[in-house]
Amino acid sequence: MSPEELQAAIAVANEINLEVYYYWCTAVMILIHAGFMMYEMGASRVKHTLAAGTKNILAFAYMIPTFWMFGWWIYLAMTNGFVPDFEAGAAGVPWGENMGPNMQDNASGVFWGAFTLFACTTASIMSGAVIERIRMTAFIILAVILGSVVWILAASWSWHYAGWMVTEWGYHDFGASGLVHMVSGFFALGVLIHLGPRIGKFNADGSANVIRGHSLPMTMVGLMLIVVGFFGFLGGCLIFPGTSVSWYATEWANIYGMPTTLSTICFNTLMGVAGGMIGAYMKTRDPFWMMSGALCGIISVASGMDLYYPGLTFVLAFVGGIVGPISAQLFEKFGIDDAVGAVSVHGTCGILGVLFAGIFLGGYPQFSDSIPTITFGGQFKGMIVMFLLGFVPGFVFGWLFKVLGILRASDGVQEVGMDVEVEAMAYPEDIKTN
């Protein structure tokens, strides 16, 4: 074999390895969705269980075709803001050469697949907050707006080497604390304001009642599945080396072109999960929040986890694990009934994640000298953009669906149980666990 032939063989092997890597990242990410489904079904009362699960599965099902139809195009075309770059977006049009089987393109399908699963995650984040009273159709449409439009617009601005938040502010959000978690958490908040609380959540004097789900063990297993899925999610945030779409021949890179390693992500994913669990357990001694603390922890460090010292990751995640449940109590005091604390876990801890990167990651060189370095100011401005990008569409569409009368199930349906709308019963024996 000549050196040229050997080089060509290595190049082919690298392309195939890239394909295999993202293919399995995508498969592992499906566990996030399975986990959220169990988490939400367990957090529902018996009479709402299957409605919560069905809602989650349908969000998954709707995200896939809609992300193929327009989501991926938005990512490629909208890096400048609200004005599309049709030339850049050409590779994402659903009737184009790259958006289907193509022997010369091993990358588009697996990148699209990984991003589709990111989109599914955003819908799952919202779905937990609104269980036990949102109507199915409204939820599906809201999920599509969030997953196939809103978050991917945020990703185009801030999770793309040419995104304007990156090129103008040096915004750094490796693991998507802002562009996935903040956007989804505050989108959910906008919807919740119009959706209103579950029947019986608040007393006439404004005090809140605890509404316990029917299966905390199911919720805990679900959250462990989400933790497993995070390895696919965060692994999928890296760019594979040595291929035609890679930043470097021999080094992994983050999405901004800064070199990193898979080992880095392993260190900090595990340390983030552990710090969050322990912090939340110390704050609450509650199994539900201990497990949600894993998410609080990982989200609180996700923006900068490609660069943090693992000891720092653990401490920041520990703080996130404490802040998450405190934030949930505060939202409840303001009359927001967030059934699983999604606004706090993803929104509030997402804010922490974005700002922590601004505080602790100064001085790192960027891929190009033309890109500003990471600063607190850049991260703070990015945090404001992510809040608005999530909250405003959630609030507006929540209002619209409320006006149309399709947002909230009637009190009668809630009393009978949302499962009546999916015409099924989770437990035919009609067991009562609470």
Added chain:
Amino acid sequence: MFNSSPIDSWEGAGVIYSFAGSGITDFWFWIAVICCIVPLYFALRTENHHENQHKFRSDDSDSTHGVER
């Protein structure tokens, strides 16, 4: 039945999906869009049916939107 192949040979093949390069892909695209929208109509119809059947709480017809009386 349909001759949908965009290639004559696998040698140097690029795009290989069925009907590639023809306007027929547009047709399937729009059918796919319709397949996403139509189920929402049926879902809404089912919801409305159950909403009408269980419109009010058993103890009181006055909705309080979550505030326990």
